Amino acid sequence: MFSTVLVANRGEIAIRVVRACRELGMRTVAVYSTADRDSAVVRLADEAVHIGPAPSKRSYLAIPAIIEAARRTGAQAVHPGYGFLSEDPDFAEICEDNGITFIGPPASVMQRLGDKAAARALMEKAGLPVLPGSPGAVATPVEAREIAERIGYPLILKAVAGGGGRGMAVVRQPDALVRAFNETRAHARAVFGDERLYMERFVDDARHVEVQVIGDRHGRVVHLGERDCSVQRRHQKMVEEAPAPNLPPERREEMCAAAVRGAEAVGYVGAGTFEFVLSPTHEFHLMEINCRLQVEHPVTEMVTGIDIVREQILIAAGQPLSVRQEDVVRRGVAIECRVNAEDPDREFIPAPGLLTEFIPPGGPFVRVDTHAFPGWRVGPDYDSLLAKTVVWAPDREQALARMDRALGEFRVTGEGVRTTLGFLRRALAHPDFRSATHTTGLIGTMSAESVTRHQPVRAAEE
Secondary structure: OOOEEEEOOOHHHHHHHHHHHHHOOOEEEEEEEHHHOOOHHHHHOOEEEEEEOOOHHHOOOOHHHHHHHHHHHOOOEEEOOOOOOOOOHHHHHHHHHOOOEEOOOOHHHHHHHHOHHHHHHHHHHOOOOEOOEOOOOEOOHHHHHHHHHHHOOOEEEEEEEEEOOEEEEEEOOHHHHHHHHHHHHHHHHHHHOOOOEEEEEOOOOOEEEEEEEEEOOOOOEEEEEEEEEEEEEOOEEEEEEEOOOOOOHHHHHHHHHHHHHHHHHOOOOEEEEEEEEEOOOOOEEEEEEEOOOOOOHHHHHHHHOOOHHHHHHHHHOOOOOOOOHHHOOOOOEEEEEEEEOEEHHHOOEEOOEEEEEEEOOOOOOEEEEEOOOOOOEEOOOOOOEEEEEEEEEOOHHHHHHHHHHHHHHOEEEEEOOOOOHHHHHHHHHOHHHHOOOOOOOHHHHOOHHHHHHHOOOOOOOO
16 A cells, blocks of 8 residues: 555645545645645645646646656655546656556556547447547548548547547538638647547537446456536536436446446556437447546545545555445435636636635535635636535435535635636526436527526625
């Protein structure tokens, strides 16, 4: 077992990992940029190391600085959280080369699944359903046109190295393809350093449903059930719930079995997620595989009682999974809302500033994962996530009532700071969400005027 773990991340996920390590009796090391010098995780961890200035490339993505911090503090393992270096096979290899355990999938697995086009082909070979699309990366707009004629419209362009909802573009008409291809390729080059794109048929009125899997180093893989993540803006999730509502039991079993089959096919180790698109007729197809912990993992923890981060750490230490598939029992309903420092009235642009008031909700079966506090400056350098509000209840109706109450209790104020609190309450009050007939297009079709007229809710920060 490890005695010291370095957390190569920031914000609420860094705190989440520190807490799991502490419960296992492990010493923790936080790393921080100049902008995060006064962050909550710096105060919480046993030791903290400054690794560079605010820009991520010079701090949280600076691999030499992180390895040196691990060496100096005697850390035997590194937990990358999510984002940043969590899906970087080069980082995993460098950790191993330096005698440091990477808490996550082996570099070889990340390499096979990190290339989205290659992973798609690999999973198709393993028998998972995939959407019609390109056999690999698409080199030119001319090739894109030829493939589009075969798979039809609408279609979606995706960055091969993409993730986090970035590097995507939906194309509905042939005359929009070339421009979308060039713009998405340029975006992929700038964000991911890899301009390669692939194409898939796009499913309208679809839902986004994902399956959580965990595998150990002894060949055992289990699933922890599925989550619905259909409430999104710009392909980025805002609300997640487990189990997925309005999903036929036989389809749930098929999706979960497919995820386990795919994980076994690549020798998956650690926590991972198989993301599926679900059509209105409940047909499902694989979208992508994420080789890391997901932001929304708490909803799965709440309904299963399984600490996923704890499992990650124990698996990395060589221990077998603590549960068998038959031990995984889900109870009740959990919902997570991401509270971001963004302005919903201005297309969700970031709204940073100094927090003068930050009072999270509480009460029975309410969990708030956050790194924010009064006096904390929400800066422009990183993701705008302030907190994840998670609730559990015996059924969906009670869970929705509890979430509305929790969001209504939240108090966030600060000069220049706006949040998604009010918007989240309106989205959860929407008739389509209440009836579990919503799709990934919910937010795109919601107008602030109609929602305000039919579901008047005063945002806590307004």
